[in-house]
Amino acid sequence: xxxxxxxxxxxxFLPAVIVVYQLxxxxxxxxxxxxxxxxxxxxxxxxLLVFLLFTTVSIYSIGKRLDREGEKRDALLKTxxxxxxxxxRQLCQKKQRRWLALGIFLQLGILLTIKYSGFFxxxxxxxxxxxxxxxxxxxxxxxxxxxxxxxxxxxxxxxTDVYRGVTKAEPKLSRLALYMSFFPGLMEGPIxxxxxxxxxxxxxxKITYHQLTYGVQRILYGMIKKVVIADRxxxxxxxxxxxxxxxxxxxxxxxxxxxxxxxxxxxxGTMDVVIGTAQIFGIKMQENFERxxxxxxxxxxxRRWHITLGTWFKDYIFYPVxxxxxxxxxxxxxxxxxxxxxxxxxxxxxxxxCVWSLNGLWHGAGxxxxxxxxxxxxxxxxxxxxxxxxxxxxxxIGLNRxxxxxxxxxxxxxxxxxxxxxxxxxxxxxHQGVQMLKTMLTSFTLGSVKNGTLFTLGIDRHxxxxxxxxxxxxxxxxxxxxxxxxxxxxxAGRKTPVRWMIYYSAVLFVVVFGAYGNGYLPIDPIYAGx
Amino acid sequence: xxxxxICIRCTAFFTGLLLCLLAVSYIVAPKGNGxxxxxxYRDAKxxxxxxxxxxxxxxxGDSEVYxxxxxxxxxxEQGFTSYDCSTGGQLLFDTLELxxxxxxxQHPKLVVLEVNAAxxxxxLGEIAYNKAGEYLAVFRYHDRWKWMKLSELFGPRDFxxxxxMKGFRLNLDTNAASHKNHxxxxxxxxxxxxxxAWYMEAIKKKCEENQIQFMLLSTPSRxxxxxxxHNTIAAMAEEWGVPYIDLNLKEKELDVDWQTDTKDKGDHLxxxxxxxxxxxxxxxxxxxxxLPDHRGDAEYDSxxxxxxxxxxxxxxxxxxxx
Numbered sequence: 001x002x003x004x005x006x007x008x009x010x011x012x013f014l015p016a017v018i019v020v021y022q023l024x025x026x027x028x029x030x031x032x033x034x035x036x037x038x039x040x041x042x043x044x045x046x047x048l049l050v051f052l053l054f055t056t057v058s059i060y061s062i063g064k065r066l067d068r069e070g071e072k073r074d075a076l077l078k079t080x081x082x083x084x085x086x087x088x089r090q091l092c093q094k095k096q097r098r099w100l101a102l103g104i105f106l107q108l109g110i111l112l113t114i115k116y117s118g119f120f121x122x123x124x125x126x127x128x129x130x131x132x133x134x135x136x137x138x139x140x141x142x143x144x145x146x147x148x149x150x151x152x153x154x155x156x157x158x159x160t161d162v163y164r165g166v167t168k169a170e171p172k173l174s175r176l177a178l179y180m181s182f183f184p185g186l187m188e189g190p191i192x193x194x195x196x197x198x199x200x201x202x203x204x205x206k207i208t209y210h211q212l213t214y215g216v217q218r219i220l221y222g223m224i225k226k227v228v229i230a231d232r233x234x235x236x237x238x239x240x241x242x243x244x245x246x247x248x249x250x251x252x253x254x255x256x257x258x259x260x261x262x263x264x265x266x267x268x269g270t271m272d273v274v275i276g277t278a279q280i281f282g283i284k285m286q287e288n289f290e291r292x293x294x295x296x297x298x299x300x301x302x303r304r305w306h307i308t309l310g311t312w313f314k315d316y317i318f319y320p321v322x323x324x325x326x327x328x329x330x331x332x333x334x335x336x337x338x339x340x341x342x343x344x345x346x347x348x349x350x351x352x353x354c355v356w357s358l359n360g361l362w363h364g365a366g367x368x369x370x371x372x373x374x375x376x377x378x379x380x381x382x383x384x385x386x387x388x389x390x391x392x393x394x395x396x397i398g399l400n401r402x403x404x405x406x407x408x409x410x411x412x413x414x415x416x417x418x419x420x421x422x423x424x425x426x427x428x429x430x431h432q433g434v435q436m437l438k439t440m441l442t443s444f445t446l447g448s449v450k451n452g453t454l455f456t457l458g459i460d461r462h463x464x465x466x467x468x469x470x471x472x473x474x475x476x477x478x479x480x481x482x483x484x485x486x487x488x489x490x491x492a493g494r495k496t497p498v499r500w501m502i503y504y505s506a507v508l509f510v511v512v513f514g515a516y517g518n519g520y521l522p523i524d525p526i527y528a529g530x
Numbered sequence: 531x532x533x534x535x536i537c538i539r540c541t542a543f544f545t546g547l548l549l550c551l552l553a554v555s556y557i558v559a560p561k562g563n564g565x566x567x568x569x570x571y572r573d574a575k576x577x578x579x580x581x582x583x584x585x586x587x588x589x590x591g592d593s594e595v596y597x598x599x600x601x602x603x604x605x606x607e608q609g610f611t612s613y614d615c616s617t618g619g620q621l622l623f624d625t626l627e628l629x630x631x632x633x634x635x636q637h638p639k640l641v642v643l644e645v646n647a648a649x650x651x652x653x654l655g656e657i658a659y660n661k662a663g664e665y666l667a668v669f670r671y672h673d674r675w676k677w678m679k680l681s682e683l684f685g686p687r688d689f690x691x692x693x694x695m696k697g698f699r700l701n702l703d704t705n706a707a708s709h710k711n712h713x714x715x716x717x718x719x720x721x722x723x724x725x726x727a728w729y730m731e732a733i734k735k736k737c738e739e740n741q742i743q744f745m746l747l748s749t750p751s752r753x754x755x756x757x758x759x760h761n762t763i764a765a766m767a768e769e770w771g772v773p774y775i776d777l778n779l780k781e782k783e784l785d786v787d788w789q790t791d792t793k794d795k796g797d798h799l800x801x802x803x804x805x806x807x808x809x810x811x812x813x814x815x816x817x818x819x820x821l822p823d824h825r826g827d828a829e830y831d832s833x834x835x836x837x838x839x840x841x842x843x844x845x846x847x848x849x850x851x852x
Contacts, residue, residue, distance in 0.1 A: 008654060008655030012655065
């Protein structure tokens with residue numbers, strides 16, 4: 001089993017889980033999901049399951065400890081005289097903080113060791129080399145358990161929410177274990193919050209006809225995005241990025257467009273499969289995408305792309321940093337000189353820097369990922385700082401910033417900038433990414449398109465045609481969704497023959513035009529690698 | 531909606547879907563096995579166009595087979611007929627399918643399984659996907675929409691193409707192997723995945739059911755074979771009571787020169803290596819299994835024609851080398 005769109009998952013694993021789940025009594029159903037989740041993890045990562053088990057048990061124990069400290073504090077506060085209450089609060093908070101720090105240290109410690117130690121050691125060795133000192137430390141290599149970057153963030157949010165009192169610590173280990181391991185979201189998210197998932201996961205409701213059909217529809221739509229578009233573009237993307245700047249600027253632009261499409265279709269398609277799968281079991285997972293390429297600014301783009309990662313960073317990094325004492329002081333001290341717009345922006349910028357450094361690093365241990373994060377940080381900061389003069393200038397020249405042509409211009413500009421970031425993201429190194437962008441901007445030519453080279457780079461004219469048709473289909477669906485039209489409800493309202501014809505057409509579209517089977521290499525999901 | 535209604539709806543929906551898939555399968559499935567037919571495993575499955583019951587020996591296995599065993603040379607030297615039902619990176623479920631294909635039209639006296647594929651891993655998903663492709667051609671041939679012509683749908687079916695080299699792939703490239711001894715003595719065993727063992731057994735059973743003699747073979751490969759694998763296969767052969775011949779242990783008798791007889795650093799043999807293996811193996815099979823000599827028999831005229839073409843191709847490639 002390599003992905004949610006793979007044959008074994010969709011035609012063996014998922015149907016088997018559905019049947020067993022439905023046959024079990026309500027109380028046992030959450031256990032079926034838990035067993036299926038661990039089996040899913042084991043089938044991919046084998047014995048590395050111990051990492052997930054350790055994380056689950058540790059946050060369970062620490063969460064309970066945090067709760068107990070809170071209960072102790074409340075009991076003491078009830079009987080304590082007023083002048084001692086503050087000291088009691090402080091003492092309890094100190095203890096809770098220690099437990100929270102231990103929990104975070106354990107979770108991040110594992111993630112840092114497995115995912116980042118190689119990168120840090122490599123860079124340290126490089127530094128030593130520059131000082132002409134023979135590197136002493138061998139670069140460690142670890143096999144990563146599947147989804148570690150995702151479930152670690154879930155563990156972090158659970159502990160922090162318990163500490164903050166946003167949620168109560170879970171008394172049942174099995175419920176917390178299911179939250180941490182729920183198989184649809186295990187590999188690529190969405191990064192869920194405990195308070196949104198706990199009740200749903202333990203409900204054990206029957207699978208209804210509505211859930212099943214809506215879930216399958218969503219899976220099917222995701223398959224079109226992933227198997228027909230993303231996987232078909234893969235050979236072209238691989239060829240262009242493997243060859244780096246060996247091709248002209250026109251093809252570098254194709255690389256930008258193709259990889260941006262591939263990544264969006266791959267990730268959002270997989271999310272459709274994930275959310276559709278959860279929907280079959282009556283579980284509503286948070287959406288991760290909201291048509292990001294309709295965004296007019298980079299900030300808006302990140303509110304619509306990988307939403308759960310964005311909100312995680314907002315809640316657990318951006319707010320704590322921007323609301324920290326020194327930041328408040330900074331805002332206060334600069335308010336007079338910078339005014340009420342730019343003064344809070346300064347603290348926000350510091351917080352944003354932290355967010356984007358971590359966001360880049362979360363995606364992978366490499367300078368290109370850090371470069372990707374910094375690229376978006378700079379674009380967002382620039383957007384924030386130039387907003388007042390741009391608004392002023394637009395007003396002066398009488399530009400309607402809500403007019404359709406201006407909005408389309410903003411969308412295309414945002415998409416292009418995002419694409420530039422994606423080139424850095426996909427490149428084998430930061431240097432290669434920058435070089436590719438340089439080639440694209442300085443030696444742009446349509447020569448390779450005109451002389452047909454484009455159609456010899458892993459995909460031919462037929463592939464381009466079918467990718468174009470599928471992209472047009474996704475665009476049409478996205479425009480309808482953007483206008484608030486609920487397509488699935490619309491289809492559900494049609495008569496059976498019409499409805500079935502639509503479903504059959506969608507299935508056959510995937511089966512016939514999907515990039516799978518003979519002549520295609522299996523493709524690992526991009527985000528599962530993070 | 532009652533449970534009964536849901537069941538009826540689901541059954542009707544999936545029946546309709548199956549009919550759609552069958553219809554599309556009919557449309558996309560190749561209507562022949564000619565050059566531009568898109569027929570999968572065309573060389574290996576070319577055996578379907580051989581005259582009924584004219585193939586004496588079927589060789590099964592991965593690329594080691596089509597690189598090392600030349601049926602035309604065996605015909606020329608020994609007079610019995612054989613065919614390489616081999617594909618690159620073959621998985622054992624493919625091997626079983628190829629055996630079934632071969633037995634549709636042939637009743638060979640001997641099936642030889644080259645065992646390099648015996649350790650190649652595959653998943654249940656791959657088995658399921660392969661099975662689906664066997665019954666619904668759309669899963670195998672869905673990509674044919676790219677070059678299909680409407681006329682194909684209504685034209686005659688033509689599965690009369692067979693490989694002139696009988697599955698063998700002629701390659702005169704030379705890329706020397708290292709001097710490493712790949713058959714260092716060892717009493718250890720290489721684990722064979724359960725699924726693989728099951729398919730090995732199924733292939734053997736299929737031969738038994740059809741009263742065909744069965745043997746195991748390892749062709750020389752410095753990169754792919756070692757003593758641990760040999761021990762596992764030797765133990766299996768002993769348990770089954772079938773012959774096993776490992777040509778990696780007979781390098782001296784074969785006189786394989788890893789500097790000149792391999793095309794890719796010891797992974798596969800080239801034509802020069804194949805000549806040696808074919809000569810040795812042909813003699814061994816002829817002697818051990820009492821295989822008939824069809825040379826001069828009018829029924830086998832086509833084999834002589836193929837032999838002439840085989841030599842022509844060798845001459846062309848040899849001239850290019852010079």
